[in-house]
Amino acid sequence: MTQLISEEQGISIKTLCSLFGKSRNAWYESRIRIEKDVLIRDIVLQEVYTIRTELPGVGTRKLHFMLKDILSQHGISAGRDYLFDLLAATGLLVTRRRRRVITTDSNHWMRRYDNLMAFEQITRPEQVWVSDITYLRLNNSFVYLSLITDAYSRQIMGYHLQNDLSAEGCLRALRMAIAKRKTPKLTLMHHSDRGSQYCSKAYVDELNGETIAISMTKNGDPYENAIAERVNGILKTEFDLERSTGTFEQLKIN
Template identity: 50%
Template structure:
């Protein structure tokens, strides 16, 4: 076994059925088989280029003793700021509405065009939820394939809260979980730097207006994208010329 690396060691264990199988703990948060209208995906995984251009909503689960409770989140896709949240015993449309109302009440740029992006769960397709979005002139967008990449910002935030801010723990009761959540949201929004926001905290990035400053990360991504498209066109032209 001298010189056997970690990956090779685990591969050896797996091949001989010696790995301890982990018990997966998860709760179902998305029910997409319902009678309500499912809206098209208007975001198409594109990057937000200013605050309050795209909001992403999602529901994740938190453990207390022997049952699950649920966390409804609304996050700004540009700044990564948590703009609305609600911790609830049941993942109902009303709980998601509470998080949405919090987000709407704290808008910094209410005149800007805003798109709300979510999965096709019954909470987000419900009449009451859709009505609030429409009354506030917020465009509705929903994922189509069920892939986590279609709502990557929301999925990433869920992981950060659980891995970095103790929300993956089993709490003794709802009150303790809520206290930890409030603390986590405050620290995350005001102190956690993001590479995608040029190492600014979500709160700092959210204060950047569209024409003032675009994070260098987005500038580099846009430049690389244009360079790739240019090379692709050149390759196509060269191949066509060779064929002729």
């Protein structure tokens, strides 16, 4: 947020830090902590969604017990109070009157965009690209596959596999898709959830630089990005990526 203020008003980071009695190093460290916290929330919420898909009524205490081992494989230690606060903040606490599943954390400081897909009738290739990240199990750890899929042809235009959930994987998949684009003079829309990777400055700048319209799901609900979710399901079930074995390099080659 500080960066946005400085860019809009022409105030340097150094000046802002001096006004608040903070060093530039402290500002950068604070930003890194914020981005790390956003990534952790993304992982926790995705795993909550996975469990809730099969057990929609499972409560927070049991969720905490079920998540403990799988989160430790991600290198995450989340206490019960943290999980309660996170589910409360995202509307995922189970109540008798309301049950809603949100898989992507949009409670970050970066800009979110409207859902343009609701008004779009897809009639040709390279009209709409949908983006998503899926988790794959590799022996006793996880790797993360970023995908760009053409909504009309269902062709995977770009992909990248990496060990973490940073925006770099999504950015590399996007650049691969752009390099394969055959009709650059026609309008193109990019649709994704509101995850921090897709809202990051580097990712948005890449889209704007290519004059690609930006569309995002309204609440981070996977059902608003159904094409991407369907492609993920095909890769995991038909190509058996759900039970990947071997090394990270072998999985990248396969």
